[in-house]
Amino acid sequence: MSSIALEMMGIGKRFGANKALDQVRLTAYRHEVLALMGENGAGKSTLMKILSGVYQPDEGEIRLDGKPVRIASPADARAAGINLIYQELAVAPNLTVAENIFLGAEPRARFGRVDHDAMNRRADEVLARLGARFSATTPAHRLGIADQQQVEIARALIHDSRVLILDEPTAALSDRESERLFEVIRQLRDDGIALIYISHRMEEVNRLADRIAVLRDGSYVGSMTRAESSPQKLVQMMVGRPLDDFYQHKSEAGAGPVRLEVQNLGSHRVRPASFKVHAGEVLGLAGLVGAGRTELARLIFGADARSGGRILLDGQEVDIREPLDAIRLGIGYLPEDRKGQGLFLQLSATANTTMNVLGRHARAGVLDHPALKKLTQQAIDRLAVKVSGTEGIVGGLSGGNQQKLLLARWLAIKPKVLILDEPTRGVDIGAKVEIYRIVHELAAQGVAVICISSELPEVIGLCHRVLVMREGSLAGELAGEAVTQEAIMTLATHEAA
Template sequence: MTETIDQTTPIPVLRLEDIVKTFPGVRALDGVSLTILPGEVHALMGENGAGKSTLMKVLGGIHQPDEGQIIVAEQPVVMSGPLDAKAKGIVFIHQELSLADELSVAENIYLGELPRKRFGLVDWAELEAKTNAILEKLKVGFNAKTRVGDLSIANQQMVEIARALTVDAKAVIFDEPTASLTDAEKVVLFEVISDLQEQGVGIAYISHRMEEIFKITDRISVLRDGQYQGTVNTADTNEENVTQMMIGRKLDLSRNEAHHELGEVALEVRGLSCGSLFEDVNFEVRRGEVVGFYGLVGAGRTEIAETLFGLRNPTSGSIFLDGAEVAITSPHDAIERGISLVPEDRKGQGLVLGMNCRDNMTLPQVDDLKAGPFVADGAEIAIFDQYRDKLDIRTPGWKQLVGNLSGGNQQKIVIGKWLSMRPNVLIVDEPTRGIDVGSKAEIHNLLRDLAAQGYAVIVISSEMPEVLHVADRIVAMYSGRIMRTFTSEEVTEENLIAAISGLNTEKVA
């Protein structure tokens, strides 16, 4: 199936026509076409494994297509690699950062293209001036000489974006560019994208965030199982229709209105404070309940989770499990007392990507699975098989490297790892970050099912639809303090936004 272009349409800056790419046993791309017009933002959507990454690797010259062709400014081209693509005006901004921590911002931005003086010496003054001019456009709080390793992840992402502004780009491909950005930084990014549009640059925008797609894009193309499903004008469609194109079925995107019996209080927090990160926090979680924590970046949500898991030491306050006060000074203490944490950064903190699925699943309990000096393979495999079936983890087998799984299946491995420890309290931080809409629904249903089985579940999320969909109660935080706790019956988008914006309790109520 090929995208059709009206005769009155401007000449595309980039076309991919009938791209086919096959790996051993897998047809990753099956006749995929994509057209990027000058000055448009064109979303490329699909579930994890739909073929988006493979298509971009073909465009970047990392993979050569088995069939089909790439056309830039109406000229067929062969991409020999990312630098060749960049020379032809195709610039990539990757979700996975590819920066050298020990080098300066300027050196990272112009790596391989440093301005030179006589005898091949680097022209440091020109390099700094060119870099600072770009950084000024991005309105960032650092300069050309800043060491990249000293920047936050969000600012490192802005350095990646700055690279796109160093060339006369015909098309810029953004791959999940806002995954690490604050709301203020997103605004700047969208302004940069708008500026590129005005210059006639075509934008390919890959994201799982529906609100962004419908805010900034002009058209949406969808892949499913390596096949092109169609292109629609963003203004002429809605989230439900795009979702159905992506997964071939409708999803339940409604708010959580499920009711079931709640058990005893599993976790209670009284007056918990941790320096300037959060102060005087009070809440409880019952067995059978999902409590959502919602707030802006820096509100203190993740820091509370890290304190409950023993990664931070509180400066005051008390933690009670099943009515008894406990002292948690390390993750070992938390695990021993039945508290588990699925971290926000599943790749960096939740998994060992070079290890297989079984070993990741059983990592916290290796000592308990030893038979003499060795780990009992049979016991490990039994645990993996149990939770692979229970969580519907899609993998060829336990020997598969976790790094080769989709984001949704990686998240299920992390959740399965902690469920196999039979926790009393399960804390899940940003459970669906970087996960496609179909896998999101599976994770949401899984969290609701775990609560129905009697687990006490805490969900921390930056996505309002997510907390509205999964949580029985929502704790709204602002600047390290709890502003208000809502039940699912009384919460609205308006009063939730008001609470996380710092309005006082009376105004919020």
């Protein structure tokens, strides 16, 4: 075992009457990737904010290289070699890459002026170490998310990082971009940096982590090596109960009538597509990023204009020109970007949950607020949403609770068809289980569900049939025993079996 880089011992933190952390301990070693896992609200973010100087602990001790340290601010953390890269990146688009990397720590020449040559030279050295495909003088506004992430990592390395924390770093990355990030992380580990990796994705953790630590309800549950871990063990540690079947047991599909039929539906980004979804069926829509899955869903929902085709609901052709038409017909669409396209973060749980059904709860133009609050409370109870009442502001909730409230909005219309685009992206294990349970309930009630997901185990475990898209076209259909990861990827990439 490598030497200990970091020890957090007996860490406690309260926010008013709420005990966020209770005697938490954590140990990170050099030359190690330590995955930190737990449900949203388990205390991971609070613990890391204490380590990075954003919060001060009420009790406990932090040691670096065996010596006690006091981290009173983010500046103290950086000076000690501790850097936290948040899921929401903080790159200034109007600056160059080098200016972002050295922001606040620019090298100085004579008379105090910024030494741009030295700054660009040093930045290029660090970028080369990371295998970056851009230079120090590149304007930051030209960078994609993956490249911006490398800028953040470069900024940490400039400050001689000894402990590097990455919070959900692949949430907005494609598979190829994630692979590039993994290569960088392995290189940093080999260089002797202790890395703390926060993620909900078990497959990712299994590939990358040397050791896994778990928090639950603000307490430290335990840790294990990658060899000792299994999905079953991790889920039980995180949620406190065993899960014999993570996706539960699917009901039989195909018994219900055809609920939704699409005939030659297309646009400038989607080639004419035809398929049917039965009442009570969960139909998967799989494919690589950019294959056209979301674009097809938006055509059905009326969010994008179609170039041709027909949509039939319960055997009758319907004219859907905008989302309001779809909603009136009982078709709901949960978008993949819940913050940008789904939720109103500054509004309450009631406003977000009931906005699609306000007309049903108004008389003479006056809203029935007690009825709306009652509807919201029923949704909160049904979906086990952790929120401070029906008037709680949505922006402060965890990703899983935000997703469940967005799902509640579509349940309020009592949908006939529900399209779910990446329904469990960025949510914890407990929230995933609740969302899967709701999907099964909806199918059992006769709702036709279309589920778009980039997680192949989720597609296989949740869906009765799977349509695979490639380059804007439907590449094929899989059902029954034929639904495997290999078969899906073969159709998605057009490779020979």
